[in-house]
Amino acid sequence: MSEWSESVVRVGADALTVREAGAGRPLLILHEELGPTAWCGWHEELARNRRLIMPIQPGFRGERIGWMRSVRDLSCFYGHFLRGAALGPVDVLGFSFGGWVAAEMAVNNSVQFSKMALIAPFGIKPHDGFIMDMFPMSSFDYLKSSVSATDHVAEFDNLYGPQSAEQFETWEDARTECARLAWEPYMHGPSLEPLLGGLKGLPAIVVWGNRDGILPESAARAFQRAIPDCVLKIFAECGHRPEIEKRDEFVRTLERFFD
Numbered sequence: 001m002s003e004w005s006e007s008v009v010r011v012g013a014d015a016l017t018v019r020e021a022g023a024g025r026p027l028l029i030l031h032e033e034l035g036p037t038a039w040c041g042w043h044e045e046l047a048r049n050r051r052l053i054m055p056i057q058p059g060f061r062g063e064r065i066g067w068m069r070s071v072r073d074l075s076c077f078y079g080h081f082l083r084g085a086a087l088g089p090v091d092v093l094g095f096s097f098g099g100w101v102a103a104e105m106a107v108n109n110s111v112q113f114s115k116m117a118l119i120a121p122f123g124i125k126p127h128d129g130f131i132m133d134m135f136p137m138s139s140f141d142y143l144k145s146s147v148s149a150t151d152h153v154a155e156f157d158n159l160y161g162p163q164s165a166e167q168f169e170t171w172e173d174a175r176t177e178c179a180r181l182a183w184e185p186y187m188h189g190p191s192l193e194p195l196l197g198g199l200k201g202l203p204a205i206v207v208w209g210n211r212d213g214i215l216p217e218s219a220a221r222a223f224q225r226a227i228p229d230c231v232l233k234i235f236a237e238c239g240h241r242p243e244i245e246k247r248d249e250f251v252r253t254l255e256r257f258f259d
Helices: 041-047 071-084 097-108 139-145 165-182 192-198 217-226 247-258
Strands: 005-011 014-022 025-030 050-056 090-095 113-119 204-209 230-235
Touching: 005 071, 014 041, 014 071, 025 097, 041 050, 041 247, 071 097, 071 165, 090 097, 097 113, 097 165, 097 192, 113 247, 139 165, 192 217, 204 217, 204 247, 217 230, 230 247
Parallel strands: 025 050, 025 090, 090 113, 113 204, 204 230
Antiparallel strands: 005 014, 014 050
């Protein structure tokens, strides 16, 4: 079983915590709005042939960066990190909030990516329906809403490790930072959809589950339409987390797309 190694790197005047695992061609992973999960089966599968590189969003754990006030700021910061680490062009895999960040990074500088996979990405205002508001409920209730049914997902109970006061505090830090960067308008950027049209030549895939209670299908399809070279993969009987609900199919889909 692989394990994350963790280091702190400097990005300009600021610090960034980065996790790495596996070996091979780099794969940049941008985590979701509740922060990075525990080591899961899909990490293990991908790490057999890829070097997984996952920055932990500033403010989700440790100090926030005061000048960072928008998702576009965060995307530029991560671009700075990639340049300093000489990682581009790199494949990128973004989950939910991290999918939005990946899309903003591509809009800023598409040549830093070779291929882009977005898993139920935020960032575009749904044409029908709405993005679930995470703030009127507890973090754990929001987490439960992210799968179609908790009782059939083997990895759900250990997705973030044991529930503890520390874990709930970490979730609240993450939600606070999401609110700081993406409260108004809620979890989308009005300029992103039209700007995605400039990504011609960047192969992209959007993955969505047909029982996703957090992101409606119209938002996933809007990404597909907006990105010139994009396909949409819909998983049946699946919620917002295909990586654990449909792990085998999810891994096969990514391996075919990236390789």
